[in-house]
Amino acid sequence: MSRIVQKFGGSSVADADSIKRVAKRIVATRQAGHDVVVVISAMGDTTDELMDLALRVSPRPAPRELDMLLTAGERMSAALLAMAIADLGMTARSFTGSQAGVITTANHGNARIIDITPGRIVSALEEGDVVIVAGFQGVSQDTRDVTTIGRGGSDTTAVALAASLAADHCEIYSDVDGVFTADPRIVPKARHLTEISYEEMLELAACGSKILHLRCVEYARRERIPVHVRSAFTTREGTWVTDLRDDGTERPVIAGVAHDVGEAKITIVGVPDRVGEAARIFQEISSIDVSIDMIVQNVSAVATERTDISFTLPKTDSRAAVEALTGIQQEVDFADLLYDDQIGKVSIVGAGMRSHPGVSATFFAALAEAGINLEMISTSGIRISVVIDDQDVPRAVRAAHTAFGLDADQEATVYAGTGR
Amino acid sequence: MSRIVQKFGGSSVADADSIKRVAKRIVATRQAGHDVVVVISAMGDTTDELMDLALRVSPRPAPRELDMLLTAGERMSAALLAMAIADLGMTARSFTGSQAGVITTANHGNARIIDITPGRIVSALEEGDVVIVAGFQGVSQDTRDVTTIGRGGSDTTAVALAASLAADHCEIYSDVDGVFTADPRIVPKARHLTEISYEEMLELAACGSKILHLRCVEYARRERIPVHVRSAFTTREGTWVTDLRDDGTERPVIAGVAHDVGEAKITIVGVPDRVGEAARIFQEISSIDVSIDMIVQNVSAVATERTDISFTLPKTDSRAAVEALTGIQQEVDFADLLYDDQIGKVSIVGAGMRSHPGVSATFFAALAEAGINLEMISTSGIRISVVIDDQDVPRAVRAAHTAFGLDADQEATVYAGTGR
Numbered sequence: 052m053s054r055i056v057q058k059f060g061g062s063s064v065a066d067a068d069s070i071k072r073v074a075k076r077i078v079a080t081r082q083a084g085h086d087v088v089v090v091i092s093a094m095g096d097t098t099d100e101l102m103d104l105a106l107r108v109s110p111r112p113a114p115r116e117l118d119m120l121l122t123a124g125e126r127m128s129a130a131l132l133a134m135a136i137a138d139l140g141m142t143a144r145s146f147t148g149s150q151a152g153v154i155t156t157a158n159h160g161n162a163r164i165i166d167i168t169p170g171r172i173v174s175a176l177e178e179g180d181v182v183i184v185a186g187f188q189g190v191s192q193d194t195r196d197v198t199t200i201g202r203g204g205s206d207t208t209a210v211a212l213a214a215s216l217a218a219d220h221c222e223i224y225s226d227v228d229g230v231f232t233a234d235p236r237i238v239p240k241a242r243h244l245t246e247i248s249y250e251e252m253l254e255l256a257a258c259g260s261k262i263l264h265l266r267c268v269e270y271a272r273r274e275r276i277p278v279h280v281r282s283a284f285t286t287r288e289g290t291w292v293t294d295l296r297d298d299g300t301e302r303p304v305i306a307g308v309a310h311d312v313g314e315a316k317i318t319i320v321g322v323p324d325r326v327g328e329a330a331r332i333f334q335e336i337s338s339i340d341v342s343i344d345m346i347v348q349n350v351s352a353v354a355t356e357r358t359d360i361s362f363t364l365p366k367t368d369s370r371a372a373v374e375a376l377t378g379i380q381q382e383v384d385f386a387d388l389l390y391d392d393q394i395g396k397v398s399i400v401g402a403g404m405r406s407h408p409g410v411s412a413t414f415f416a417a418l419a420e421a422g423i424n425l426e427m428i429s430t431s432g433i434r435i436s437v438v439i440d441d442q443d444v445p446r447a448v449r450a451a452h453t454a455f456g457l458d459a460d461q462e463a464t465v466y467a468g469t470g471r
Numbered sequence: 472m473s474r475i476v477q478k479f480g481g482s483s484v485a486d487a488d489s490i491k492r493v494a495k496r497i498v499a500t501r502q503a504g505h506d507v508v509v510v511i512s513a514m515g516d517t518t519d520e521l522m523d524l525a526l527r528v529s530p531r532p533a534p535r536e537l538d539m540l541l542t543a544g545e546r547m548s549a550a551l552l553a554m555a556i557a558d559l560g561m562t563a564r565s566f567t568g569s570q571a572g573v574i575t576t577a578n579h580g581n582a583r584i585i586d587i588t589p590g591r592i593v594s595a596l597e598e599g600d601v602v603i604v605a606g607f608q609g610v611s612q613d614t615r616d617v618t619t620i621g622r623g624g625s626d627t628t629a630v631a632l633a634a635s636l637a638a639d640h641c642e643i644y645s646d647v648d649g650v651f652t653a654d655p656r657i658v659p660k661a662r663h664l665t666e667i668s669y670e671e672m673l674e675l676a677a678c679g680s681k682i683l684h685l686r687c688v689e690y691a692r693r694e695r696i697p698v699h700v701r702s703a704f705t706t707r708e709g710t711w712v713t714d715l716r717d718d719g720t721e722r723p724v725i726a727g728v729a730h731d732v733g734e735a736k737i738t739i740v741g742v743p744d745r746v747g748e749a750a751r752i753f754q755e756i757s758s759i760d761v762s763i764d765m766i767v768q769n770v771s772a773v774a775t776e777r778t779d780i781s782f783t784l785p786k787t788d789s790r791a792a793v794e795a796l797t798g799i800q801q802e803v804d805f806a807d808l809l810y811d812d813q814i815g816k817v818s819i820v821g822a823g824m825r826s827h828p829g830v831s832a833t834f835f836a837a838l839a840e841a842g843i844n845l846e847m848i849s850t851s852g853i854r855i856s857v858v859i860d861d862q863d864v865p866r867a868v869r870a871a872h873t874a875f876g877l878d879a880d881q882e883a884t885v886y887a888g889t890g891r
Contacts, residue, residue, distance in 0.1 A: 067524065067527035067528045070528050071528060101547070104487065104547075104551065105550075105551065105554060107487035108487045108551045108554050108555050109551075109554040109557070110558075111558075112554045113553065113557040115564065116550040116551075116553040116554045116557070116563075116564075116565055117550070117554070119549070119550035119553075119565050120546070120547055120550035120551060122546075123543040123544075123546050123547045123550075124543075126539060126540070126542075126546070127521070127524075127540055127543045129539070130525075130536040130537070130539035130540035130543075131524065131525065131528045131529075131536075131540060134525060134529040134533050134536045134537070134540075135528050135529060137529070137533040137536070138529045138530075138531075143536075144535065144536075145536055145539050171615075195570075195591075
């Protein structure tokens with residue numbers, strides 16, 4: 052008998068009717084002969100509402116207690132879902148993350164899964180139950196306190212559970228039909244992807260795609276769990292995220308175009324070209340716990356022996372970063388600090404670019420033809436990102452989409468895998 | 472250092488402001504030098520709202536899952552209260568019933584506390600924390616599932632915790648100042664009681680008083696935990712429920728007058744006066760899990776060799792009882808079944824009646840003078856109850872209250888304890 056882990060997000064269980072609808076879906080899966088474990092998020096906006104309630108009581112809620120409070124949400128939806136499934140004639144049991152054996156670090160609000168010991172889940176499955184697990188939560192290995200797993204927590208829990216249960220695959224349900232070649236709201240001609248590789252999905256997630264969280268994809272890749280991303284509101288096939296080895300089949304050079312308007316750019320002007328200056332700067336940034344995305348440093352001007360360093364970071368962290376850097380201005384002896392939060396990042400992602408020369412040329416030409424200025428460029432093996440003015444983002448995404456033949460009415464530019 | 476367990480009911484923590492107010496109260500207790508463990512109910516109407524939500528999903532919610540759902544309420548208030556206390560500069564930690572070591576039977580919705588193993592609470596107290604325990608819940612010894620403890624659950628948890636922690640006493644906070652000689656809403660001249668014995672409180676609770684649940688008082692009596700019932704909204708002394716041994720001090724003959732309008736009366740007319748008939752009747756009632764309160768059977772009429780049996784039961788159980796009895800009418804061969812849900816029960820309670828003759832005479836005379844007809848009479852060692860028309864209840868309570876000198880402007884009829 053096969054075993055499937057399904058995850059349903061908050062919008063899929065926003066109210067009593069939605070819960071009953073999801074219950075029917077789960078029962079159908081079970082009736083098809085599979086063992087089913089469901090990871091469930093809190094209903095609708097429950098987590099936000101609980102957060103608001105916490106802030107009404109305390110301006111800086113104690114982290115351990117905040118986790119105790121927020122986890123009430125998933126507990127409620129898990130119990131309600133189990134009730135609805137029982138009404139349809141199947142036995143179902145809900146478990147908290149702790150009861151399900153999700154062991155984590157003690158880092159409240161952003162705990163990391165250390166291990167999963169799913170003993171009680173396995174027993175319940177052997178008794179024929181549908182198992183519902185409250186997502187987004189676990190228990191700390193050290194303190195035995197309840198923890199929440201941070202953004203993307205429920206998706207990550209689902210994949211981690213799938214791995215620990217040796218499940219056949221993991222289904223992630225949300226309100227979209229899966230992964231598209233670009234955001235359909237910006238690119239009407241975006242195509243739905245039937246499948247995408249772990250590596251490409253990782254890059255898309257890192258570059259702004261909100262479909263799956265980075266951590267979840269990384270876990271899936273590491274554990275080799277196929278992930279089926281699909282809509283809770285239709286029965287259409289979604290997108291399979293799997294191990295697409297280069298096997299000679301033709302694949303599009305570019306899998307998709309991602310964009311991100313949540314970042315800001317900081318430029319440190321006139322940094323002395325001495326050993327250790329860049330290190331000091333990024334040490335300061337990391338000491339205040341800010342994550343940097345792209346870093347660009349050009350060769351220093353021969354005349355001045357100074358260089359400019361630019362980097363991007365989440366907008367929400369910019370104030371803290373600017374303050375920290377201003378604090379070390381004298382020490383590092385840089386000339387100026389520039390800040391721009393009206394930027395956007397556009398990225399093309401595709402395993403094919405490794406073996407297909409000219410991709411960057413095609414990309415930059417398309418942007419130039421659209422009259423778009425490039426402020427920063429950054430690349431990895433299967434991704435090319437540019438930072439541009441945020442107002443240019445929609446045009447840039449559409450231009451790249453068309454340039455690589457991704458539009459629904461085009462033939463995609465393909466490459467043949469190398470059989471590596 | 473002394474140790475106190477405090478329990479706050481839902482109305483005391485109905486919103487964010489109330490939570491902060493209760494937090495201040497708890498901090499003051501801690502600052503006075505006591506170890507403090509707080510048992511907390513869900514905020515305001517949360518439990519009812521969760522129940523409504525369950526019923527929107529399922530007409531008959533699976534019991535295990537209903538407990539999983541309902542316990543979210545206490546979890547939330549416990550976490551919020553701990554946050555508020557932390558803001559006032561004290562360390563506080565919240566625990567679920569399970570984490571606090573409240574071990575119960577597996578009877579979902581009405582579990583019984585089997586044991587309390589408060590290891591984590593004791594450790595937290597030793598580290599100087601204020602401990603907050605989610606009330607109304609525990610964990611099943613057999614299944615390790617979360618359970619709710621039924622009506623009066625939080626009060627019972629508090630007293631049980633006090634016993635297991637060898638606490639000095641237990642404070643039960645609600646929105647009333649403690650126990651009065653009668654319901655002040657019916658008897659404006661009702662007096663506030665400074666103290667009352669476990670036995671008298673037990674009777675009052677059994678006879679309709681809603682101040683403390685029967686189970687909680689029984690637990691307190693058995694473990695000899697003094698219980699201080701008081702208001703969360705004032706700092707006035709409440710009522711101490713303790714071991715008032717007969718020590719020669721003068722006490723009022725009657726401690727108080729209770730009333731209950733939640734019962735109905737069933738009369739089985741013309742039951743053959745044979746061995747086993749009454750047994751058959753009450754066996755049938757108990758087989759459908761209905762609790763009987765008062766039973767009255769008169770001697771049979773010599774001529775007919777038949778007798779009437781009347782009993783009272785909760786109104787909510789009457790339909791089931793009537794159906795069950797109708798089902799055995801032929802077997803038992805009784806003549807008729809009468810049903811009356813417009814009854815009320817009025818009871819006078821007092822340890823003094825054991826040694827003070829004439830109490831029933833005084834009681835019945837007062838009722839007669841008020842023109843009130845008695846339908847049933849039932850007594851125990853320290854209680855006399857009458858069943859009357861429910862419209863007569865307020866007058867009956869006031870008449871008894873005055874007859875025993877309990878009115879605020881009177882001298883109470885007293886007795887001297889016998890030193891037993």
